[in-house]
Amino acid sequence: MRADGRLIAFTPKLLTVLHEGYSVDRLRRDSIAGLTVAIVALPLAMALAIASGASPDKGLVTAVIAGFLISALGGSRVQVGGPTGAFVVVIFSVIAQHGYDGLLLATLMAGVMLIIAGYAGLGSLVRFIPQPVVTGFTAGIAVIIASSQVKDFLGLSMESVPADFLPKWGAYFAARDSLQVLTVTMGAASLALIIALRKWTPRLPGFLIAVILAAAAVALLHLPVETIGSRFPDLPAGLPAPGLPDFSLAKVQAVMPSAFTIAFLAGIEALLSAVVADGMIGSRHRPNQELVGQGMANIASALFGGLPATGAIARTATNIKAGAITPVSGMMHALFLLLFILFASDLMAYVPLAALAAILFMVAWGMSEHHRFIQLLRMPNGDRALLLLTFGLTVLVDLTVAIGVGVTLASLLFMMRMSQAVEIANDSSEMAAPSEDGEDIHQRDALPAGVEVFRIDGPLFFGVANELLDTLRRVGPPPKIIILRMRRVPLLDASGVATIEDIVRRAASAGTQIIVSGIQAQPLAMLERISLGRAGQHILFSDDFSDALRVATVIATAPSAAAERLN
Template sequence: MPAAESASRLAAFRPKLLDTLPGYGRAHFARDVGAGLTVGVVALPLAMAFAIASGLKPEAGLFTAIIAGFLISALGGSRVQIGGPAGAFIVIVYGILERYGLANLIIATAMSGVLLFLMGLFRLGTLIRFIPIAVVIGFTNGIAVLIMLSQVRDFLGLELASVPASFFAMLSALGGALHTVNLAALALSVGTLALLVAWQHAMPRLGPQKLQFSGKLTLIPGTIVALGLATGASELLALPVETIGSRFGGIAASLPAFVWPEFSWSTVRFLLMPALTLALLGAIESLLCARIADGLTEDRHDPNQELMAQGLANFVTPFFGGMPATGTIARTVTNAKSGAVSPVAGMVHALTLLAVVLVAAPLARHIPLAALAAILVYVAWNMGEWREFVQLRQYRMPYRITLLAVFGLTVIVDLTVAVEVGLIAACLTFIYRISSLTRAEAVSAQDQPVLASQDGQVRAWRLYGALFFGAVKLVEDMEHQLPARALVLDLKNLIYVDSSGADTLLDLARHCQKRGVRLILCGLAHQPLDIARRSGLLAALPAADVCPDLAGGLAAATLAVP
């Protein structure tokens, strides 16, 4: 029986794909193929750009989008979510590479996959929603700033061998290389960025009367248009700019091969925190993305199944040359708006990228890195919630401090430290808020006339809120102002009592017994009654001193007064 109960607490492994197959027809397949092809085109430049920004070869991003994208769609808990490399991972992956090397990045990514799978298996998917929005916005905006800073070298065409991961070292290196600005690279990146902004903002405003095919043009991804024009301009004008071919030697037109990294068990323990950071960030990103997808499709995702799929994808992908993967908001929104109805669209997107790698990989060597840098700057800007900084005055001081602290620590120190500090700050704020809502009110003689005849020998209190470790001082203070004969506590309005609260009530009972004061508890019900029973509080009091309501408690208290 215990084994059966334990098994029932585990999440069932049931991909959303199985729920979409009944009634799935030719029309649905046509819509999924169209959406998958569109998303594949959108994902192509982003996958390469994210890999390059992370310090990896461009094919690492493509292999991740192919393998992880296929697995996340086929096994995930959302109908239209698209998985793959994400901008949020750039800073973490770059830091792991610089500190631990490629082999340990593979191990850390695989470890994060195991953690993600276990989180889903043990039904922790819903707990991710309890992470405060201030923490999420703080590190999202911080990551966006770091992504933009990491692209300054290629955006300006600086002659710099590598960009350090730490903030101040990065600023020092970039500042020292500003005299090497490549004007051709700068012009190309500015032109690419301007085209992306114009495509996003100006194109939808052009009506049919101004541009006959404006409706169809808006369906073409701006990143592909900008990348194609930038590559064409670079080749036709023979611009002296770095390309994928000049830095990486191009992209291999072949399937990824299995790679077993060389590592020692002594280094695995140092990878626990990086792996945990990858897992938490991947879980947050994927579940936030899935919630956005739910709003676009009027569907409901399974968070635990989604985490298990993310875990399997992140465990498999790094051994085939990939990088960490998660749900991607931009590609998921594109998928939903392109008419996707099932996870088949995400699988088609992965197959589309596979076809591009096998057929058109040689063309990628001509793509200028300045154009990819401009695309990443554009993505990072759209990724940030910049309006939150303008609207900070509308929020309370704890919210402002948490958001700004997480943002500053993400940029200056480290994402892991930022999330840890943010969660601690949010927890302390929550504890303070809940403790301030817990209060004790003295029952007056006007409210209960029976108290008027006791001449102060009986005192009664009503407790409200939650009696937990942050609010036990309310009960501790009562020990210093005990009445002569009886103390009555009305606990009807307590919604929660933790073990610290129960221990404090027990201490109060012992203190009352030493002073010869009768302690009477009233209105215990639900969770407070359960913990009072389990903690031994009820056993420590006579049955006559546990009453169903305040009136009964006061009536019992009068018997203690001669």
């Protein structure tokens, strides 16, 4: 049974769909959806590639190769993959530091990492990334993407654009006198058209329409604006031959942090997109196989000279709304893009860069999740600080630092809140709430002389371990017996075990007997690791508080004889 379950968990959804039976009607619906998504993905793939510091054909190659494999090998029914805005910052930085070959190596390494993560069962870990961190770095990436397009949107004359946020805007300000009115008009008109189409006719492919009209205006009116053809005059047609990137041990070590960042972003965005898709179609994706599929796709993209890829939420949603029902739709989207590369790549030369900048402004606005950002600003101080810190570090420092610091602080914040939720008490007035497990809450009623009782509610981990010791110290002179009620302790970590061990040692030196009642399986297993379990001689165990109270009464009234009988 377990082996069968693991086999299913690592079976691509495409095989499941084909096993169910694939009809001509399904092929028709998936083909229509694939064509619709290809129309949306065509200008987006080029725009994202240019924003990343690569040529537009790299984005199309990525959408074809990785897009096909993400659908064919992934764990979601309707996931559509390709280059996304989340990678723009990382790609630009890697190319600037290590060249394009360094990016290919980092992408290949990230693919291997994703495969390992998938087979290690890490696909479910995405739910442990807190929302303030996700929203913070997503909004930060949106700001960086929008900032990177200012030069092309305004037509500024600049030899180079700094990579860092503040120097970038300083350079823009210094070059403000080179602003080209015609380029600004072209970009503003494209942006206005996209916004208008999205508002009044959302079913139409606004990105593609804006690009086609802008390119037609440039070609027919011979407008003197910068285009894809003027910036990239030697674009290849068709797909490149596959090949391994140049690598050495030193280069592997140099791009390793970037590879981890790419793998992390690819995994997070793909799994979030798959969750969104599940909610839209009422299905359930296979998270670990999704990571494996993403890994295979990124390796293949690197071999063909493409960019990092992941599941794209916007394209996946478009796919679903267009009627997709199986992974074949994502594969068809890649095939339609391939046809464009083979037979219409010359038309790309007329596309003005200002129009692509307008598209990326809209992408950045969608990524910003401004509504959720504003909602999180209304949350408690800890969540608000986490959001703003992650956002600020993403924009001003580095995406990798932002993610690391954000997740670390989120974990510390969670542990602090958990420690505040754990209750350690020995006064019946503190136990006034009804017991959910039927255990008597009036724990101090009719206690024999020399017996103290403490009830612990919540996990006993390092965040609250010292509190338990402090509570025990406040009881005054050591009692004859201490009853620890642990029925409501679901988890005991190493620090909690060390605390219990310290309590037992102090109790032994003071002549106090420890009785634990109602302990659950995990805490008991942890105590048994250090010989404090049922087979040991230092703690007495009772199934419930009533039995613990009976044992305590026997020991309190006849300590020596009772201890010998019970041990």
